[in-house]
Amino acid sequence: MYSYKKHYALISLSILLSSATFAQKEPSASHLSLAEIWNKAEANSKAVRMQSLKLNESEEAIKDAKAERLPDIEAEGEYARVSNMPIYSNGLFHTPSQFEVVHTAYSFGGNAYLNLYNGNKTSLKIREEKEKRNISAEQLNLTTSEIKLKSAAYYLDLQRSKIFKDLLLKDISDQEKQLDEIRQLLKNGVILKSDVLRAELKLSRQKMSLLQIDNDINIANQKLTILIGEEDSFKILPDSLSSSGLDIKTYPEYLDEAVAHSYELKISEKEVELNKLELKKVKANVSFKVGLFANYAYSYPQIQFYPYSIAMYGLGLSGIKASFPISAFYHNKHKTKVAELAFKRQEVEYEATADKVRQEVNEAYLRYKEAITRIDVAKQNIKQATENLRIVNNTYFNQLSLLTDLLDADTQLLQTRFDLAASQIAAQLQYFQLQKAIGNL
Numbered sequence: 302m303y304s305y306k307k308h309y310a311l312i313s314l315s316i317l318l319s320s321a322t323f324a325q326k327e328p329s330a331s332h333l334s335l336a337e338i339w340n341k342a343e344a345n346s347k348a349v350r351m352q353s354l355k356l357n358e359s360e361e362a363i364k365d366a367k368a369e370r371l372p373d374i375e376a377e378g379e380y381a382r383v384s385n386m387p388i389y390s391n392g393l394f395h396t397p398s399q400f401e402v403v404h405t406a407y408s409f410g411g412n413a414y415l416n417l418y419n420g421n422k423t424s425l426k427i428r429e430e431k432e433k434r435n436i437s438a439e440q441l442n443l444t445t446s447e448i449k450l451k452s453a454a455y456y457l458d459l460q461r462s463k464i465f466k467d468l469l470l471k472d473i474s475d476q477e478k479q480l481d482e483i484r485q486l487l488k489n490g491v492i493l494k495s496d497v498l499r500a501e502l503k504l505s506r507q508k509m510s511l512l513q514i515d516n517d518i519n520i521a522n523q524k525l526t527i528l529i530g531e532e533d534s535f536k537i538l539p540d541s542l543s544s545s546g547l548d549i550k551t552y553p554e555y556l557d558e559a560v561a562h563s564y565e566l567k568i569s570e571k572e573v574e575l576n577k578l579e580l581k582k583v584k585a586n587v588s589f590k591v592g593l594f595a596n597y598a599y600s601y602p603q604i605q606f607y608p609y610s611i612a613m614y615g616l617g618l619s620g621i622k623a624s625f626p627i628s629a630f631y632h633n634k635h636k637t638k639v640a641e642l643a644f645k646r647q648e649v650e651y652e653a654t655a656d657k658v659r660q661e662v663n664e665a666y667l668r669y670k671e672a673i674t675r676i677d678v679a680k681q682n683i684k685q686a687t688e689n690l691r692i693v694n695n696t697y698f699n700q701l702s703l704l705t706d707l708l709d710a711d712t713q714l715l716q717t718r719f720d721l722a723a724s725q726i727a728a729q730l731q732y733f734q735l736q737k738a739i740g741n742l
Contacts, residue, residue: 332538342452345530352441359434366427378409410598420588443564446742459521460539461726496704562740569654576647580640587629595619665735672728679721686714
């Protein structure tokens with residue numbers, strides 16, 4: 302019996318020493334609210350940053366598409382050495398005579414083309430890039446919402462672990478006082494030594510649970526610091542758990558908000574419009590192209606028109622140019638079919654996304670209501686467990702019940718307090734999940 306008691310005493314001592322050493326080295330914590338955590342996460346999240354850069358790319362793509370309405374202007378020049386011109390008067394297989402030519406030739410000038418009409422392709426491309434920009438904007442909103450939900454989950458996890466630690470520290474303090482009373486009963490010869498050992502064993506387990514909770518706090522803290530762009534050594538002190546209830550609406554109201562604000566629905570809707578524009582672009586392949594052109598160049602020598610002249614000359618052309626791609630009637634047939642099928646597929650995907658959003662809203666709504674109900678049940682359980690502990694405590698110290706009944710009553714009360722904290726944290730998280738599902742996070 303002596304070695305058994307000594308073994309658990311050593312465990313308790315090592316845990317207390319480890320906790321004390323850790324407390325000495327632990328840096329001071331910084332108090333941050335959830336709103337501050339969200340601001341830091343938005344500013345430092347790499348996922349949000351990537352989506353922001355993608356949105357900037359889309360803005361530049363719109364400017365590039367609009368720039369296609371400007372005329373195409375080119376400047377060009379050419380310099381050449383010209384060989385003698387052999388003339389085969391008697392056929393290719395006989396010695397030719399040589400005709401002297403000017404051996405230096407050059408030209409320089411420029412040309413321009415202004416598109417007037419090309420099947421409305423330029424306007425369609427601008428609209429297409431704008432839709433891509435809108436999709437990127439909604440993707441940024443969705444990514445930000447996901448980061449907020451993720452950081453809220455880590456923050457609430459840290460909050461829950463700290464609440465558990467406070468509850469456990471208080472319970473350990475109560476258990477130590479109770480152990481002193483049990484030891485006094487042993488000295489008076491009222492109880493057996495086994496009761497003391499059982500109480501010591503439970504206290505040792507509670508201290509071991511405290512070490513586990515400290516690890517949970519450190520793990521949640523690191524996840525959160527990485528997300529907000531801080532060093533691992535940065536310690537976060539969360540707000541106290543709010544006791545005020547969260548608003549709850551009816552399911553149809555949440556569903557209406559989801560239809561109006563859901564980021565996923567907006568993205569899918571804009572992708573349908575994007576495919577529709579792509580179909581129009583493919584159909585525009587079978588259309589006239591009309592534009593204005595102009596060019597002017599200086600050349601040497603003048604051998605383009607007769608009579609020739611060994612001198613520099615300038616020549617310019619301007620006018621209107623029109624073309625029609627006849628081959629597009631058969632080249633474009635299957636391209637159009639592909640674009641039509643892609644458009645129909647995207648419409649079906651939009652319907653599937655609407656079903657998914659509706660299911661997510663319904664699940665989040667029901668889980669949120671369930672979490673609120675659990676809070677009420679947990680509060681009632683605490684009252685019952687508190688009264689049960691009071692009764693068992695009185696009966697044990699009056700030698701009318703067993704120590705196991707007292708220890709069980711202690712455990713039940715602690716567990717109901719854990720359940721209440723866990724239910725309140727779960728309700729907060731389910732609320733944020735519901736807000737994310739309807740596009741309000």
